[in-house]
Amino acid sequence: MNPSSPKAHPKDAAPGSAVVLLSGGLDSATAAAWAAREGYRLSALSIDYGQRHRCELESARAVAQVLGIRDHVVLPIDLAAFGGSALVDPTAEVPKDRSDADIGHGIPVTYVPARNTVFLSLALAMAETRGAAAIVLGVNAIDYSGYPDCRPEFLAAFQEVARLGTKVGVEGRPIELVAPLATLSKAEIIRLGLSLDLDYGLTTSCYDPDSRGRPCGRCDSCLLRAAGFAAVGATDPRAAL
């Protein structure tokens, strides 16, 4: 299917099984809800990579549960051992209150080196082991933080890796990357999720939540989320906690 089209699979054509990368954030939860609606038989993979915002793993578990995904692997991998990002370094400052003009332009200090490459490679390993036909992921390069590994050209390159670097790929059945949100705005993503009755109160987007998991409301991720809900004219149930 075309990863940029969330409507490429009509309901009457069962698309097979897939591994969904579930971070616990708004985007991946929407992608998972979309895939469930499309009829994918889903397994989920979440990565416990030493992120400051570990409460998102609890969100990932909650989202998997409401979507009826029983095969959910939460894999620990200590990217903090390498260091190098405000998202894994508890002493680094997460940027706050940046303007619309700054967010998404340039690569911010919250960038985790090669994070999506690592996550996709793990999803690829899980998908091949499970015999899954696809990997579903919630990356988006419209209202995003400016990370290079969210762009469509990156996904296309990884698709080639998936084709050439796996047994199923060599056998002519490459595992397909499906990124239904790739070209949607944050408002369009939220509208899609609401149309699927996704409870966004289960999701966590903040890069720097407090010790009780409450969002800061001021990091890039919180600001993008708030702008999205505002554009839709909806209330964010998470912000109201």
Next chain:
Amino acid sequence: MNPSSPKAHPKDAAPGSAVVLLSGGLDSATAAAWAAREGYRLSALSIDYGQRHRCELESARAVAQVLGIRDHVVLPIDLAAFGGSALVDPTAEVPKDRSDADIGHGIPVTYVPARNTVFLSLALAMAETRGAAAIVLGVNAIDYSGYPDCRPEFLAAFQEVARLGTKVGVEGRPIELVAPLATLSKAEIIRLGLSLDLDYGLTTSCYDPDSRGRPCGRCDSCLLRAAGFAAVGATDPRAAL
């Protein structure tokens, strides 16, 4: 540089810093020794992925030590949680006594789904964090076990991922994959290592060693290694243990 040419960097042109993927096997040790001789400032990454042959991690530590590599990360990641390979499943049989005609033709049950994609993605994360210019790896697609993710076309695809999916790549300084052994026969690899005074007694190749780490002598990896030493006319110090 051309990854297939082990002599592309003359000694008088310092090639910068690199992360070497060090498994503890013969090939990666030779690649590391080559890179050290070439003048790379090396960090090493070994992956503890639930392999049956975990003694290779001790070999990796020994090789890093003799090569003077102080920055050596041994990263645990539980690929056995996904299952799917005789190399991570303690109950599966590792094939033994296969003929030359069988080894390297078809993908054997020892294939670990997407293993080199996972390893390269982690090396990419470490390399970008360390500011390294290159990743050195000992993959080889001549005398090899037939894994798809050892082939040059796979490495070329991953090179694109490294260029498009990292901050340094976007900034025009992509991390380079350097595979000095890609087109060498096992005998040529061993000849290279011996010319570099590499002690192969430190390395472990066996997929199914006994509880004391002694090689079985009969798996594909042992057979390829023995044939290589025989072709060179040298004695394998590890086989004599």
